[in-house]
Amino acid sequence: MRIGALAAATGVDLETIRYYEKSGLLPEPQRQDNGYRDYQQAHLERLAFIRHCRALDIPLADIRRLVQFMENPAEDCGDINHLIDAQIERVQARLASMQALEKQLSRLRAACDEAHHGRECGILHELVAAAHGEACLCHTHTSSAEHKKSG
Template sequence: MRIKELAQATGVDVETIRYYEKQSLLPAPARQDNGYRDYTDTHLEQLAFIRHCRALEMPLADIRRLLSALDAPGKPHPDVDQLVQEQIERVRARLKSMRALEKQLLLLKASCGRCDDDGADCGILKELVAAAHGEACACHSVKLP
């Protein structure tokens, strides 16, 4: 199959497929007589695997290590569990950061109640301007991790 067909079958952009080839995540396909790349079902399966790992937000370096483990069936792969554990830790750190961000936004939203009756003196805008000038504001009373 051609690259466009592979892209359609997997939902991965053509340029991304070429990038994965350059990064040696996908093996280089054979070329047809006309010079077009000729992808196989193996490419399709490997690209689907990469796409799933990327959906789990795994870094390309980790995906490369996982692909190496797939290429060596029957051998022990203790680092695979470690890779997943490290990804869990990265996700937990991001969740913690996102919860802190949510708290800041909720505090900012709460400042909306401090608007003038005509809405001309918006509390949210005041808080954002104060923060931009490095002044203390309600939304920065929560510390990011």
């Protein structure tokens, strides 16, 4: 099959397929007499494997290790367990980061619970203050005049 058919069958972009070939993750296919790449079922299976690993956000270096293990199945799979454990830790760290981001955005949203304009907007005030490295003490929506009186 040609590269376009492989891309369509796996949902992987043509340039990504070429990159995987250049990086050695995907074996280079044989060439037809006309110079076109001739991909086989093994390429499709390997590319589907890589795509699934990427969907799990596994880094390419770790995918390379997984592919090496697949090519040498007699090796101990303990390294594979460590690799997946490390991926779980990365995901957990990202989840914690995303939860912190959600809390920060919720606090920001709470700074303005009514429709106001420009300088009176608590959200904009908080964002500007944070951009300037200031600790803004106002957590409720106040007009700029009210903020100056309370500050």
